[in-house]
Amino acid sequence: MGDIAKPKQTVEELRKTINYHNRRYYVLDSPEISDAEYDDLMKELRGLEAEHPELVTPDSPTQRIGAPPVEAFGVVEHRDPLLSLANAFSYEELTAWHKRVSNVLGRREFDIVCEPKIDGLAVALTYVDGLLVTGATRGDGYRGENITQNLKTIRSIPLSVPKEAPPRFEVRGEVYLPKAGFKRLNEERAKEGLPLFANPRNAAAGSVRQLDSGITARRPLDIFVYGLGWAEGKTVPDTHWEIMQYLKSLGFKINPNIALVHSLDEVEKYHRDWGQSREKIPYEADGIVAKIDSIAFQQELGTVAHEPRWAIAYKFPAVQGTTKLIDIGINVGRTGSLNPYAILEPVRVGGVTISSAALHNEEDIHRKDLRIGDWVVVQRAGEVIPEIVEPIVSRRTGKEKIFHMPARCPVCGSEVIKPEGEAMHRCTNAACPSQALERIKHFVSRGAMDIDGVGDKLCQALFEAGLIKDAADLYYLTKEQLLSLERMADKSASNVLKSIEKSKNRPVARVLFALGITHVGDQYAELLAQHFDSIDALAKASEEDLLSIPSIGPRIAQSIIAFFRQERNRQIIEKLRKAGVKLEKPRTVGEELVSSLPLAGLEFVLTGKLESLSRPEAEARIKALGGKAGSDVTRKTSYVVVGADPGSKSAKAEKLGIKTLNEAEFLEMLNKATGKL
Numbered sequence: 001m002g003d004i005a006k007p008k009q010t011v012e013e014l015r016k017t018i019n020y021h022n023r024r025y026y027v028l029d030s031p032e033i034s035d036a037e038y039d040d041l042m043k044e045l046r047g048l049e050a051e052h053p054e055l056v057t058p059d060s061p062t063q064r065i066g067a068p069p070v071e072a073f074g075v076v077e078h079r080d081p082l083l084s085l086a087n088a089f090s091y092e093e094l095t096a097w098h099k100r101v102s103n104v105l106g107r108r109e110f111d112i113v114c115e116p117k118i119d120g121l122a123v124a125l126t127y128v129d130g131l132l133v134t135g136a137t138r139g140d141g142y143r144g145e146n147i148t149q150n151l152k153t154i155r156s157i158p159l160s161v162p163k164e165a166p167p168r169f170e171v172r173g174e175v176y177l178p179k180a181g182f183k184r185l186n187e188e189r190a191k192e193g194l195p196l197f198a199n200p201r202n203a204a205a206g207s208v209r210q211l212d213s214g215i216t217a218r219r220p221l222d223i224f225v226y227g228l229g230w231a232e233g234k235t236v237p238d239t240h241w242e243i244m245q246y247l248k249s250l251g252f253k254i255n256p257n258i259a260l261v262h263s264l265d266e267v268e269k270y271h272r273d274w275g276q277s278r279e280k281i282p283y284e285a286d287g288i289v290a291k292i293d294s295i296a297f298q299q300e301l302g303t304v305a306h307e308p309r310w311a312i313a314y315k316f317p318a319v320q321g322t323t324k325l326i327d328i329g330i331n332v333g334r335t336g337s338l339n340p341y342a343i344l345e346p347v348r349v350g351g352v353t354i355s356s357a358a359l360h361n362e363e364d365i366h367r368k369d370l371r372i373g374d375w376v377v378v379q380r381a382g383e384v385i386p387e388i389v390e391p392i393v394s395r396r397t398g399k400e401k402i403f404h405m406p407a408r409c410p411v412c413g414s415e416v417i418k419p420e421g422e423a424m425h426r427c428t429n430a431a432c433p434s435q436a437l438e439r440i441k442h443f444v445s446r447g448a449m450d451i452d453g454v455g456d457k458l459c460q461a462l463f464e465a466g467l468i469k470d471a472a473d474l475y476y477l478t479k480e481q482l483l484s485l486e487r488m489a490d491k492s493a494s495n496v497l498k499s500i501e502k503s504k505n506r507p508v509a510r511v512l513f514a515l516g517i518t519h520v521g522d523q524y525a526e527l528l529a530q531h532f533d534s535i536d537a538l539a540k541a542s543e544e545d546l547l548s549i550p551s552i553g554p555r556i557a558q559s560i561i562a563f564f565r566q567e568r569n570r571q572i573i574e575k576l577r578k579a580g581v582k583l584e585k586p587r588t589v590g591e592e593l594v595s596s597l598p599l600a601g602l603e604f605v606l607t608g609k610l611e612s613l614s615r616p617e618a619e620a621r622i623k624a625l626g627g628k629a630g631s632d633v634t635r636k637t638s639y640v641v642v643g644a645d646p647g648s649k650s651a652k653a654e655k656l657g658i659k660t661l662n663e664a665e666f667l668e669m670l671n672k673a674t675g676k677l
């Protein structure tokens, strides 16, 4: 086997394994390995590719993140235009469509495929010889933007397809942001004073059309493929349903809820069922799409005015209602931000009673011109917190009041400020009880330390009883203390202690996120954990160190530095350390290997000239056997190897009482160690 054959084989095996797990995770939603195991695989692959750049291929899983920035979007001419869909808003309109179809097809029977209509952004993905070569937006239907680099960051889009795939083909689908991702993105934007995305579609489009693919990579985008644009060089199935199964077999993510039906009644039922359960699905659907199954029939039906006659979007009714804005309340968040929210006269919207809505910040309230006492239009979008769309100005009486943020914190009475360039008002008291409690709640929450059985209520009870003042105090709670709380049974107390104990082993990225450093969300925490081995290393990092990490800007860097500068925070970290919470990454496979080598833990310093080995060769042999080669003699030095014409190091070794080796002894040690390998 040649020099390169071995790494090449390993790289290929790693890619295969990673792609398999990517598919389990991103397409099938059923991972088989932990995130940490996955990270290790990626790390190994990255390492090998760094050593052997000639082995890097465009479809390597490593190429999904941190691809070079797109200079500007180029234009992609669509070979076949990307069409839009006609809408039906009622059963009558749906029936009219069905009649038109039946008129063309005469007496021939036809099946229909029903799919959720996803509120995202249409993309066309072209594969040539097994590789994704172009990803484009719909644009005007004929010409779209080339956003290949950005689409490559979406894990559920295959970068390559199996050999069985046609040599050239184009698939089409909808890129979308799941509801939770949309909500989180808008929350972050509200804090930063950026304009909010109106809906998941805009958010997905905004995320995909980024000049820096690093930004796209951090947005939790996903895709559902909904059709084949064209294919060359291979026969493909001749019904839409089978094409979808075929695309699935090629590794594409298709919506698991598509259905093949045989009558208009079934389409109506599908629409009704989905209209009722749309709240429960993790992405936004604004209707269903009904498509004639047979591709031959589709061609016969053709297109009128950019809209195919063979498909229709049957929309869901909007979930809006009107009610009165009784007052505006304020919550104080864990970073001291004053978060306003609308107190509404309860109203039923789409089967759910709404009595409050998110308001984000003062600017948002004024931009919408909302006044206390207004009649307002409220809207629910899935599980996202309801929001106020607009005031109904015509119903004003003149008694409505304009809202202003209070000058004092509603919880502790301290001064409230609005930092330059930020949208949020903040309480200036770092010890504000509301902040402290919110920080503890954040610490135990899912995604952070995930301490089962310790929810908001228990945090509050512990805090109010004076048993915890910060999150680290949780690790010092005793069973007696827990039992002193009202309604705490012996069994639950034991469970709580068990969960707290279990959380000590959370990965560093989680601990970092749990600390609640302003602007450091879970994704940044993950990024920081990739660059620093421990929280201590991060705490010591200078602004310059932090800024050298791609996608960390001055705002985050300064926030991290300010956090670790605060005595209170340093104390919390010390308490966590003493309690046994893991504050550093486990050693990597590489390091573990080193520690099992025969010279592990030994440090050699060479002085003078050796006969049989050059200095670099000697050092390389020491390192290969797990030892370290130092340049200065210190108390940590294990051996000083003394060659011909030694320098002052030999004398120093004697002074410190460090063992010296002559060349023969040194070689013997190396040979013995080599024998132990």
Ligand code: IVH
Residues within 6 Å of the ligand: 083, 084, 085, 115, 116, 117, 118, 119, 120, 121, 122, 123, 138, 173, 174, 226, 227, 289, 308, 311, 313
């Ligand atoms: S089929 C000619 N299927 O809706 C038919 N479109 O309003 C092309 N969309 O541009 C589209 N989910 O971006 C189809 N299951 C689905 C869809 C879907 C969402 C979008 C797509 C299209 C728009 C038309």
